[in-house]
Amino acid sequence: MHLPDPAPLYADHLATLTARADAALARAGLDHLVIPSGRLHYQVFDDRDYPFAVNPHFKHWLPLTRVPDSWVVHTPGKRPQLIFNQPRDYWHVVPAAPNGWWVEHFDIHIIREAEQALPLLPADPARCAILGEANSAIGAFAPNNPQAVLDHLHWHRSFKTPYEIALMRAAQVPAVRAHKAAEAAFRAGASEFEIHMAYCAAATQDANELPYGNIIALNQNGAVLHYTELDKQRPADPRSFLIDAGASAFGYASDITRSYAAAGHDEFQALIDAVDRVQQQLCAKVRAGFDYKQLHLDAHLGLAGVLREFDIIKVDAETALATGVSNAFFPHGIGHGIGAQVHDVAGFAEGEHGGFIQRPDGQRFLRLTRQLQPGMVVTIEPGIYFIDMLLEDLRAAGQADAVNWQRVDLFKPYGGIRIEDEVLCTDAQADNLTRPVFAATPA
Template sequence: MMAPDLNALYREHLAALSARADAALERGGFDHLVVPAGVLKYQLFDDRDYPFAVNPQFKAWLPVTQAPGSWLVYTPGQKPRLIFLQPHDYWHVVPAAPSGYWVDAFDIDIIRTPAEATALLPTSSARCAVLGDADSAIWPMVPNNPAPVVQYLEYHRAYKTAYEIEMMREATRMGVRAHRAAERAFRAGASEFGIHLAYCQAARQDVVDLPYRNIVALNEHAAVLHYTGLDTLPPKTLRSFLIDAGASYNGYASDITRTYAKEDGPFESLIQAMDRLQRELCNKVTAGTDYRALHLDAHLGIARILREFDLIHVDPEVAVETGVSSAFFPHGLGHGIGLQVHDVAGFAESDSGGTRAKPEGHPYLRLTRDLAPGMVVTIEPGLYFIDMLLEELKDRGLGPSVNWDTVNAFRPYGGIRIEDDVVCTEGAALNLTRTIWEASP
């Protein structure tokens, strides 16, 4: 396959961002968009800094994620300016000078101290939309985060450019490679910590480079939705493995989850049933689909699996209506993804604000918008055996809806989650995760 022309893709991306910024600034009544990359932050009562996390509004414009103290300035009709902090420092690695396919699109100024940015920033802060946190302020350039500007930019960030899709495709390649290494480590009997190390080595990313903390869960730990404990010794009996882990590339994230059984048997069959449902849901990522309806489709599909495997006694429709399905599937179907793992504006009614409500009884859904071409979403149905939620069913008088003997047989396996990153297009859904997974050895 021919390699993509990143120079052409990036210039199209920059044109799209510029058009969005023009509209956002006009709406807010500003002349300039000013975006600090962010600064290093230190632990309380200590001289140790936290890992640097770049401002998403900054990395939307250029693939620079490790340049604290830098600034981006955009003025409609002008070439964007990058004020790049490259300090004289022998204690730490200094950011390399900007290079690559994107640099010709910017006027670039190199500064050696943060204060030098003042002379290069616009002279009137009153005419600037400054997007960042208070710690990034250099007087008089203090972040104001005007709502009309932020709402517009975040709403439209859901629609990915071809360049952004390519960045996410590469992040997915890295994630798939690491997931395969993690499965091999699991099959070899490694501990959660050992599997985590195998993943990081294969991804070629340390913990601070990954888009989120790896969830590496063996056996019952898979019933903890955001389990990050990482036992250093393997369990005496190895039954199941759930891994939710991604990778980062040029500021963009992938987010992938897989579940495995150690041996063939009922739990492996349950995984396969969930995998079939997940694929069906991925294929429904089409233009015009209300993501809330897709979430409810997932509940009905999971309820049918619960009935098929004799985990519940009631009809699937009844399980959804009474909330029985929510005890087994308590989180949302997925979320937007891109510059952030849980991308912004998931509930936005429009680029002027407003909120689209979640379905009643489903408080943890992270996306309520209608899907449209360019959107990238995760599809991650789950089925878990969580003691607290199952006990709540008994407390609500719904205990008879559940076959407790079958539930008890599955409890030691924890649960199942399967997750892909899927692009909504003008036609059929593009499953980034499956496409790359099936093409890789």
């Protein structure tokens, strides 16, 4: 399939970021935006570092994710600067010299060690908004993370530029290719660990390059929402497979979930198909002006309808939502914003000045409560699970009569179901970034 080239889109992206930065600095009464890429973290009592995770504000400006001790500096009215750390080092691979579609837009300074950045940074740290984590500090340049600046930048980062959307489309491709390889491994009887390895090989990304740890769950393990144990033993009776896994493209993430039934497990496959239908209906509701809180409640109603259809619950959808019965089977939010971070920022913000939009009563795990607007990209990930702890809580709450426990016992060995796509909100119909890539990718 044809993907847009991000290179010609970058100049407009940078112009958007500089305009946002100018406005944020003016609000805070500051003169410079300073963004460290981040520094390595080391394990306690050891000289071994953890995998480097770049500051998301840094990779928002530049498609660089593996350059510790580097800095972006923006001063209104001037070209942005990149202080690029390219150390003299024979222990590790040194970052290649800056290259690519972005270099012509920056004044670039090469340094060989972190402290050499100091004379290249603005003269007065007190006049700077320095965005990052505490260990990025060098000299007097310690991240101060002014709230007024963060509120403004985080709010506007929710609205993706065409350049960012191009990178997010690109991130779908290796992820979908890897999802297909993972399904094939499941069908061949592989273990969770073997499926994970097949996924990484097909994505051509190792565990440290992926945007988050792969959830590879066979059988009852699908009832653990963030299951990452990767059992190395092949199951004697593979019944079901839930995979929640993404890929990265220049620092931007994809986040995709699929569920599968083994051959011969037709009723569980029918339940998967029913959840998939609800998921596609919810995706179609991603439109400008639609309240994401309502989308979450619509998910509860749709999934409760499926539970009633399959005789898993005995009450109607509205009653299941009102009494908390649906929460026991769908205990997480319908999704979240996504972009430079898998769970993107400003999910609860009232506006560019901050504020907090509360979750609906009883829905404490929802990660986004805003009204959808063009340029926002969100995940839509309804699920049905059979979780002992939550089912026990349902009994304790006096709702045992609302459940057909024989049907629950039938489905518990399968764990659960989740289907997840990324959807771009536009002025018109929803733009599903994920489904067309599945359709265009051979098995």
